[in-house]
Amino acid sequence: MRIGSSVLLVDGYCYQSYGWKKLRPLGSLQNIINSLEAYQCDEISIIRPVRENDSIKAFKKDLVIIQKLNCMTPISFGGGIKNSEMVDLLHNLPVERLIFSSAFITENYKPIEHAIELYGHQAIQCAIPLGTLNGELKVFHSNSNTYISIESVNFDMIKELSNEIILIDVDNEGCNDGFNKRVLDCIDIDYNRLVISGGIGRKTVKFARNNDIASVMIDNRTLHSEYSIKEYKNYGGV
Amino acid sequence: MGGCNNCLYDIKHPFGLVVSNDSCSGCDTHREKYTIDWNQKQNELEDIVLWAKKKSVTYDCIVPVIGDAEDYFVLNKVLSLGLNPLVVSVNDYFKNDIGWHNLHQLITYFDVDSMIYNPDVRVYKDLVRTSLRKFDHILLPFLTLHTSFPVHVAKQRKIPLIVWGQNQSIEQAGKFSHYDKVEMTEWSRNEHDLFSCNIDCLIGSGAQVSYRDLNYYKYPKIASLYNKGVRGIYLSNYYKWDPLKQNHSTLKFGYKPQKNHSSFDIYERAGSSVYYQLHDLLRYKRIGYRKVRDHLVREIRHGRIDKLSAIKVEEEFSKSGFDIYPFFNWLDMSKSGMKWFIKHRLSNYEHLLSNGNTQNINLPKDISKYLISGSVPNKGFVTFGKGIKI
Numbered sequence: 001m002r003i004g005s006s007v008l009l010v011d012g013y014c015y016q017s018y019g020w021k022k023l024r025p026l027g028s029l030q031n032i033i034n035s036l037e038a039y040q041c042d043e044i045s046i047i048r049p050v051r052e053n054d055s056i057k058a059f060k061k062d063l064v065i066i067q068k069l070n071c072m073t074p075i076s077f078g079g080g081i082k083n084s085e086m087v088d089l090l091h092n093l094p095v096e097r098l099i100f101s102s103a104f105i106t107e108n109y110k111p112i113e114h115a116i117e118l119y120g121h122q123a124i125q126c127a128i129p130l131g132t133l134n135g136e137l138k139v140f141h142s143n144s145n146t147y148i149s150i151e152s153v154n155f156d157m158i159k160e161l162s163n164e165i166i167l168i169d170v171d172n173e174g175c176n177d178g179f180n181k182r183v184l185d186c187i188d189i190d191y192n193r194l195v196i197s198g199g200i201g202r203k204t205v206k207f208a209r210n211n212d213i214a215s216v217m218i219d220n221r222t223l224h225s226e227y228s229i230k231e232y233k234n235y236g237g238v
Numbered sequence: 239m240g241g242c243n244n245c246l247y248d249i250k251h252p253f254g255l256v257v258s259n260d261s262c263s264g265c266d267t268h269r270e271k272y273t274i275d276w277n278q279k280q281n282e283l284e285d286i287v288l289w290a291k292k293k294s295v296t297y298d299c300i301v302p303v304i305g306d307a308e309d310y311f312v313l314n315k316v317l318s319l320g321l322n323p324l325v326v327s328v329n330d331y332f333k334n335d336i337g338w339h340n341l342h343q344l345i346t347y348f349d350v351d352s353m354i355y356n357p358d359v360r361v362y363k364d365l366v367r368t369s370l371r372k373f374d375h376i377l378l379p380f381l382t383l384h385t386s387f388p389v390h391v392a393k394q395r396k397i398p399l400i401v402w403g404q405n406q407s408i409e410q411a412g413k414f415s416h417y418d419k420v421e422m423t424e425w426s427r428n429e430h431d432l433f434s435c436n437i438d439c440l441i442g443s444g445a446q447v448s449y450r451d452l453n454y455y456k457y458p459k460i461a462s463l464y465n466k467g468v469r470g471i472y473l474s475n476y477y478k479w480d481p482l483k484q485n486h487s488t489l490k491f492g493y494k495p496q497k498n499h500s501s502f503d504i505y506e507r508a509g510s511s512v513y514y515q516l517h518d519l520l521r522y523k524r525i526g527y528r529k530v531r532d533h534l535v536r537e538i539r540h541g542r543i544d545k546l547s548a549i550k551v552e553e554e555f556s557k558s559g560f561d562i563y564p565f566f567n568w569l570d571m572s573k574s575g576m577k578w579f580i581k582h583r584l585s586n587y588e589h590l591l592s593n594g595n596t597q598n599i600n601l602p603k604d605i606s607k608y609l610i611s612g613s614v615p616n617k618g619f620v621t622f623g624k625g626i627k628i
Contacts, residue, residue, distance in 0.1 A: 024413055025256055027429040035425035035428075224418050227464040
């Protein structure tokens with residue numbers, strides 16, 4: 001099982017998210033990457049937490065930061081990739097995987113298919129943010145900043161077009177060991193194609209390891225103590 | 239997304255700041271202090287103390303100090319927790335007689351073992367010169383050592399715990415929740431203490447010094463720290479942190495505050511010949527405000543002054559001048575070099591280059607009750623504390 005870390009990038013600066021509601025500043029992306037590499041992090045997800053007010057200018061600004069990254073660890077990148085032209089802009093970036101969310105949710109498959117042509121099926125990840133609204137688990141649609149029902153998402157196409165699916169527990173993002181295992185029930189898929197994120201703590205790592213989940217993405221907590229990934233690996237028996 | 243409605247910070251804060259619903263991450267995090275179960279926090283701290291005592295063979299912990307009021311508070315807490323500390327200090331060569339008094343008083347009053355590291359002055363001055371030239375900063379070499387030397391000592395002497403006072407990134411910008419219990423990391427050091435300017439940035443095209451002279455300026459390999467089981471904690475995650483009140487309470491231990499024309503805070507960094515002089519001027523140049531703003535924001539959050547009054551107080555203190563010439567003498571800079579530096583690097587601040595005083599600034603009683611008349615230093619830039627002058 002891989003143990004990775006996710007980082008939120010907004011306007012070239014990194015932030016931490018608490019429960020998908022509150023942002024706190026974090027720091028420069030390169031400094032963060034340097035430490036995650038030193039911690040022997042298996043992969044790093046750089047996510048732009050964009051909403052409907054995202055612009056191509058902001059997208060390009062973030063790409064410049066990523067292009068300059070000095071990093072040996074595999075990087076996944078996503079957030080706001082809405083069309084094939086934006087996929088083309090990702091060429092020559094030091095990233096291994098591309099993450100799509102709203103494109104899958106709105107069944108806007110053109111940019112995804114274009115990305116498959118350019119980078120291959122193995123490079124495609126689908127991020128499904130899930131949160132509880134009025135006691136019911138729902139999918140968060142980032143571009144429209146609203147929650148929609150799980151049933152309205154075409155999981156068959158997600159399974160077909162993406163290599164891995166990232167299930168994000170938005171309610172517990174930033175909380176230690178708060179990951180809600182109910183989010184795993186929203187999709188019928190082999191766990192070895194699943195990546196889980198949001199409230200990952202040491203116990204969740206152990207649970208993921210015991211259930212052969214492909215990867216866990218630890219959010220805010222990786223930089224809270226020195227060499228933290230090693231702690232997670234030791235505890236989870238990874 | 240501009241400034242905070244409550245305090246004086248805006249999103250250009252050097253640590254980064256998020257403003258949402260007109261309130262900044264620093265103010266939001268400060269509010270946690272009123273809802274946290276501090277007894278629970280005390281229990282968590284006691285667990286760490288037990289862990290350290292079980293693991294230690296000589297000293298239980300290191301307390302890195304500069305002789306500040308906060309160091310007195312921290313050391314007192316550490317001793318009351320039953321820990322056996324080694325006090326470690328790095329000579330910044332900027333102390334005045336008050337600074338040395340405070341450092342020696344700290345060690346003798348609490349009767350603790352100590353270690354003072356005096357870095358090679360030649361190398362240190364070279365690094366200060368480069369730091370000034372490249373980054374408009376004169377404390378980077380000291381901060382580099384202050385945040386790495388105690389970690390080297392902990393690793394070499396197998397001391398499991400390093401106890402720091404406040405986590406500035408939380409206290410000022412609310413970068414983490416108190417519940418996160420963030421610990422000392424190399425990342426935090428680079429991001430918050432050194433502003434991404436580590437020792438590699440100060441050599442090469444800068445100071446012509448050998449790598450072997452820089453051993454303690456570099457942070458130890460974190461894998462080796464992990465193997466040795468060294469960790470560092472911040473006491474501000476475990477106590478309801480209130481610097482002005484805490485620092486005032488250290489007077490009973492013999493701490494000597496210093497009269498200050500740049501801020502009402504007579505406690506923080508008392509005993510430094512540069513902190514409220516050239517260092518504060520360069521801070522003003524780099525980030526657009528002086529240290530007094532940090533002090534006022536802190537007091538706004540503690541409810542001891544309102545925002546409008548704080549703005550007026552900041553305006554008043556911002557008129558005070560800086561005496562920068564003693565620093566240049568310490569740096570062995572020629573008069574023509576000084577003139578060149580002022581003309582080309584401080585041209586917009588020449589009106590502040592006089593040791594002008596500020597007088598009769600009205601402060602709310604809630605602040606002034608913690609203030610006394612600070613001492614005036616007799617001698618600046620005392621290289622060593624025990625009478626040796628080179």
